[in-house]
Amino acid sequence: MGRLIDISWPSLGVTVVAELNDEKNPELCEEFWQHLPFKILQAHPVVSGASMYAWTPIVSSAPVHHRELITDCPVGRLRYSQSTGNKMSIQYGVGLEPLAQPVLGQVLQEYCHLLPDVGKAVWNNLFWQKDLLFVEVSAHDKAAHPGVPKAVNVTSDVAKTFLAEAERISLTEPEDLRDIRLGRVESTGTYGQYFTAWDFANGMLRDYIMYTMYPLLTLSNRLSLEDFSTTLNEFDVPYSSYLGVSGLYKLEEFAGLLRPAIAAAKSKEEVQELLRAFLKYGNRLCAWSYQYFPWYLGMFYNRQLGGQEFPGRWNPEKV
Template sequence: MYPSVRVPLRNVNLSQRIEICWSGLGITVTADLDDRNAGLAEALWEALPYRSLQGHALVAGHHLFHVAPVHDLLHLPAAHRVDRRTVPDGTVFCSRLQHLGIKYGTLTEPMPATPVGQVVPGDLDALAEAGRAVWDSVYSSKKPVMAEVRRAGKVSGHRVPRLRAAAPETDALIGEVHAETERIWLVPPQELVDVHDGRFRSGAGSYGTVLTTMLFVNGETRPLGYNVYSGLVRAAREGMPLPSLRHMARTLIAVPAEFLAYCGLEKLGTFTEQVLDHLERLQTRDDFVAVMAHMALYINCLGGWNLHLFPWQAGDRLVPAEAQR
């Protein structure tokens, strides 16, 4: 099903060498982009430099990922797919979940993935050190670790790119979503801090529980960004007619967003109402894509903070069944 990992990398482009820096850890690794998925690699290259909250896989194993502010990752085709369990440590991926991921050790999830490069061999030990430190950040300490991705040897920096719409009202809506995304990109949104501190203005949480609402906020936010909004972008780019796109948007986005607003994500609820009210004014495919792509990036940013803030260590008393035998 997947290409053999023994096939050598083709046409590694040393002019597209990147650095991934975790300044808070004092660790930087270098990676070379290649042509296995050239469109994805080029989109990443053109978006540099940027910074993002560094995340760590919570189920799959030794894997780092963060949300990359690259709108085109949502829809660009990727011809070369691998089983990420089988590829070398240090493989760099870009995904339609809008993630830049790096394998640094054993993975258990059989997920098809789209590689775009490879960490240089001399930096694999440093990569593993970063992986362990980020795991502690996400699972235990809750001290955020920021990643910076930049062209090797170039200056540091950060930007969240803004798409434009032809219609002035649509462009204004995009501007609002973009501004909020920038505001929370490197600083946790107060709404999510309140959720994880157990403050719910709506009274959410049966019998006064807190963990239950946190869990459902996490469970609803991720698919809303990963599947709904990113799926609408892909459907638009793949030619679905505008009336069908509007119908699918109404069908898919309202219910989870209403629930999340009730749980405390009121800004998301407001943006959702604006998007739904605006659907009939989206008269071009490009304007539709611009709105949905910005909503996807905003919600994926919320999802990243959710995963960081959630008290995963609360499950320490639970052990796998095989460990009980």
């Protein structure tokens, strides 16, 4: 039997117990276990159907041996997607994307009946309510875990800077993102509207952190130090410069620290320490950007399903 974890939504008054997939994904589960306990924003996918996910404080590159299609996942399945932001997902209904993701574990059967109500509350919150809804994950058997994440020795001052900011914004919205969503970045947005600038920043941030910087981490073992630094410069500057113009000033500043630090690195271990720290910070930005993005605009583009007869007339009771 795998190790047990508690997954709690304090504001909803719900806790479930899940078993980790220690047998089939031992390295991934061990890495996850070492980072317990943690508290993070709870989110919900807007494309892939009835599951919940959250950006964890982990940057995992552990080997994965067991994957499962989202469309095949039973209720209660835990997944861990390294390549899409290091997110932990919990299935509570039908999945829509036929994409395979690593299996992290399974909510015990006696708790699975609680998940649909939690999932619906999380969906409503992400889509339109916009309250801060956190999920807490910890070891079920407190005697089997030290109760704090495993300490990691970080040697780079630049990496320490990234990690300190990631910790600061773990439960607090970053000021730069707040200014973007409130239209305070006056240099962006044609003819005085700022939704388009916000939309571009949200999408570019996701692409930059999740689909560019994380793949670069996986490449860092295979390229020479010089080639990796050159590759990073080519990919990073267009993203970080544009996002800086969009109002993510600290992100642009940190990218400006990352590139010369990578260029000066004497080993691949130094490179990976820097990248992991930057990704931890970037993933926190992604979580907050996702939380406050106005997904409720989707009410204007409903298919005629589940009581949503007319685009623009959204009935949350019938979703």
